[in-house]
Amino acid sequence: MTTKETAMELTIVHLYPKEMNIYGDTGNRLALQKRAEWRGIAVDIQLVGIGDRLPDGADIIIGGGGQDAGQGIIQDDLQHKAPQLRALASDGVVMLMICGMYQLFGRSFTTHQGEIIKGIGVLPLETTGGEVRMIGNTIYDTLYGEIVGYENHSGVTVLDTGAQPFGRVVRGDGNNGGDGTEGCSVQNVFGTYSHGPVLVKNPQFADELLRRALQRKYGTVRLASLDDSIELAAHAVATMRPR
Amino acid sequence: MQLISIAIGKFIFRLLRLFGRTGSALPGLVIEKLNPHFLPTLLRQLPYGVIVVSGTNGKTTTTKISTALLESQGLRVLTNRTGSNFVRGIISVVIDKARWNSELPYDIAIFEQDEAHAVRFAHQVKPRGVVILNVMRDQMDRFGEIDTTRQMLQQLVSAATDWVTLNANDERVSHLQAAPNVKTYWYAHSKELQPDFLTDDQLYHAESVAYHLAAQPTVLLTGYTDCDVSLTIRGKKRHYEYALQGGHNALNLTAAMTLLCAVVPKYNETKLKATLRELQPAFGRGEIITLPSGGSLTLQLVKNPGGFTQALRMLELKTYSVIGIAINDDYPDGRDVSWLWDVDFSNLSSQPSILCGGTRAADMANRLKYDDCKNMAVEGAIPEYATILDATVAQAKGEAILFCTYTAMRKLRALYLGNRSGLDEEDVDI
Numbered sequence: 259m260t261t262k263e264t265a266m267e268l269t270i271v272h273l274y275p276k277e278m279n280i281y282g283d284t285g286n287r288l289a290l291q292k293r294a295e296w297r298g299i300a301v302d303i304q305l306v307g308i309g310d311r312l313p314d315g316a317d318i319i320i321g322g323g324g325q326d327a328g329q330g331i332i333q334d335d336l337q338h339k340a341p342q343l344r345a346l347a348s349d350g351v352v353m354l355m356i357c358g359m360y361q362l363f364g365r366s367f368t369t370h371q372g373e374i375i376k377g378i379g380v381l382p383l384e385t386t387g388g389e390v391r392m393i394g395n396t397i398y399d400t401l402y403g404e405i406v407g408y409e410n411h412s413g414v415t416v417l418d419t420g421a422q423p424f425g426r427v428v429r430g431d432g433n434n435g436g437d438g439t440e441g442c443s444v445q446n447v448f449g450t451y452s453h454g455p456v457l458v459k460n461p462q463f464a465d466e467l468l469r470r471a472l473q474r475k476y477g478t479v480r481l482a483s484l485d486d487s488i489e490l491a492a493h494a495v496a497t498m499r500p501r
Numbered sequence: 502m503q504l505i506s507i508a509i510g511k512f513i514f515r516l517l518r519l520f521g522r523t524g525s526a527l528p529g530l531v532i533e534k535l536n537p538h539f540l541p542t543l544l545r546q547l548p549y550g551v552i553v554v555s556g557t558n559g560k561t562t563t564t565k566i567s568t569a570l571l572e573s574q575g576l577r578v579l580t581n582r583t584g585s586n587f588v589r590g591i592i593s594v595v596i597d598k599a600r601w602n603s604e605l606p607y608d609i610a611i612f613e614q615d616e617a618h619a620v621r622f623a624h625q626v627k628p629r630g631v632v633i634l635n636v637m638r639d640q641m642d643r644f645g646e647i648d649t650t651r652q653m654l655q656q657l658v659s660a661a662t663d664w665v666t667l668n669a670n671d672e673r674v675s676h677l678q679a680a681p682n683v684k685t686y687w688y689a690h691s692k693e694l695q696p697d698f699l700t701d702d703q704l705y706h707a708e709s710v711a712y713h714l715a716a717q718p719t720v721l722l723t724g725y726t727d728c729d730v731s732l733t734i735r736g737k738k739r740h741y742e743y744a745l746q747g748g749h750n751a752l753n754l755t756a757a758m759t760l761l762c763a764v765v766p767k768y769n770e771t772k773l774k775a776t777l778r779e780l781q782p783a784f785g786r787g788e789i790i791t792l793p794s795g796g797s798l799t800l801q802l803v804k805n806p807g808g809f810t811q812a813l814r815m816l817e818l819k820t821y822s823v824i825g826i827a828i829n830d831d832y833p834d835g836r837d838v839s840w841l842w843d844v845d846f847s848n849l850s851s852q853p854s855i856l857c858g859g860t861r862a863a864d865m866a867n868r869l870k871y872d873d874c875k876n877m878a879v880e881g882a883i884p885e886y887a888t889i890l891d892a893t894v895a896q897a898k899g900e901a902i903l904f905c906t907y908t909a910m911r912k913l914r915a916l917y918l919g920n921r922s923g924l925d926e927e928d929v930d931i
Contacts, residue, residue: 280638280646280647281837281839281840282839282840282841282842282843283839283842284842284843285839285842285843285868285871288842288871289871292871325646325647325648326646326648327648393836394836395836408836408837408838408839410837453837453839454839455839455842458842458867458868458871459864459867488863488866488867488870488877488879489867491863491866491867491879492861492863492864492866492867494863495860495861495862495863495864495881496864499830499836499860500836501836
């Protein structure tokens with residue numbers, strides 16, 4: 259049985275929009291919302307901050323990069339939400355975590371000063387603060403095609419053996435500037451260092467997230483195609499700019 | 502050693518001018534390597550000392566207004582007019598303006614500096630006064646994070662020997678601490694004007710637009726239109742004619758007036774009034790230029806979400822028939838264009854068309870698409886974009902405005918004004 263797009267709806271949860279929202283990552287929310295609405299799919303946006311309850315029925319959960327201070331401020335609250343987030347992740351809820359939130363979805367983040375911030379262990383990885391900031395335009399090769407973005411982090415992330423990276427680095431540093439991996443994915447949970455914001459110039463990946471969320475909720479779906487000529491033009495330009 | 506340095510520096514200037522170059526950083530670069538004590542020694546002559554203006558947005562305009570206000574009171578002011586932020590740029594200015602006998606015929610120097618350069622400068626020259634305007638997200642691909650920026654400004658404030666001028670509305674700025682014997686002169690806008698001015702945190706947490714006032718300000722901005730401004734200065738209400746556009750420039754004026762109160766407490770009101778009436782915007786900061794085909798274009802520099810958001814409010818004060826946005830991602834602009842997604846463009850959605858230009862024209866058009874704008878024209882190459890914009894303005898026969906990043910502004914300005922641009926292309930060094 260297939261449901262008509264016009265009868266569908268999605269609940270998108272934005273985690274810590276105040277504390278973790280640097281480098282335009284809020285654009286990911288807008289990309290998901292608009293690309294759903296342009297197809298007649300209703301979208302309910304829920305902003306979830308410190309002390310707020312995770313709403314029932316979340317279909318997509320997103321989180322952005324933040325400053326070190328932001329990570330410190332949210333860590334206790336995140337631990338409080340951790341059991342629920344872990345349950346939602348294993349239940350197949352689609353999640354996209356960028357940079358700082360990506361790090362905290364791993365097991366731990368050890369800052370440059372040696373302080374250990376506990377992660378929630380959804381992704382099989384650990385991060386340590388490095389001395390060198392990894393900054394610049396990026397290109398990754400992923401299962402969802404070529405992904406362009408911009409990275410800006412000093413955290414060095416190492417995936418567990420056998421863990422699935424989000425992609426391979428074509429240009430840039432990715433997880434650690436050494437092993438060529440970038441990001442991580444487990445089931446429907448994606449973590450990446452890519453700002454840009456990552457979904458706006460990589461519409462095929464934005465649609466992949468929407469498709470997975472709708473599939474989980476409604477069974478087999480086919481997304482109507484959109485005119486992505488502007489998105490793809492911006493993508494093409496990004497591949498040609500200096501690091 | 503100073504005499505030799507000046508001679509070498511001036512000689513390089515002459516050589517450069519022979520080849521048709523004006524205002525280059527090269528003499529400063531050479532002397533910086535040759536004689537590290539040059540700058541502090543020369544600047545020590547100034548009876549009123551050195552003032553540094555820093556912060557994320559408004560440095561150039563505030564420095565320009567401050568210079569005019571101090572000059573109105575008869576002071577001879579040395580300044581880096583082109584906004585050349587590097588220490589070597591300032592050394593070049595000093596070499597150019599010093600006499601051959603190393604005398605510096607000025608009373609006071611006022612230099613604008615971005616956070617990182619200001620710290621380097623203050624290591625060499627202790628500023629008598631420091632003005633900090635605001636801390637917003639800007640160029641984070643260079644400085645890392647906004648808290649790093651704040652720490653750099655703290656180092657600068659700590660270096661001030663006599664006084665600092667701080668924005669009492671900006672929480673990050675108002676937490677900066679000057680040394681014990683240093684006097685703080687605050688400036689602020691009134692509570693009624695709060696909706697016009699969002700600080701960085703307010704920009705990102707729409708629900709917390711509480712009015713912040715760290716201390717009683719020396720100068721308070723209470724109102725502005727496109728032709729005047731109302732201030733309360735040391736408790737007295739004042740009203741001045743002045744023609745710079747936008748609330749951000751009114752607040753820059755407020756900062757400059759506070760600086761004037763710190764440097765010349767008993768200033769002459771009549772001379773001040775006359776100067777304020779004649780103020781012109783700094784280049785590319787609300788500057789109105791005449792296009793080759795005769796139309797007029799307001800150039801408004803945009804560098805970060807806070808500044809762009811503030812600049813878009815200019816559209817509420819005036820109707821423009823053509824709107825252009827030119828976004829470059831060269832080093833001085835910041836390589837990362839993610840910040841465009843932190844600006845709300847939904848008030849442009851009713852525009853019939855928007856001309857997007859610059860290396861990241863497609864990114865800009867894409868950004869506008871997601872705020873429901875339609876009919877974006879995209880031309881990445883600046884020379885072609887300049888032609889299209891000129892033709893569109895000529896056809897529309899109304900006022901036009903262009904929001905542009907730094908290098909896009911410099912290039913378009915040079916293309917439109919040619920020799921009249923008054924700036925050397927080599928100055929692009931922020």
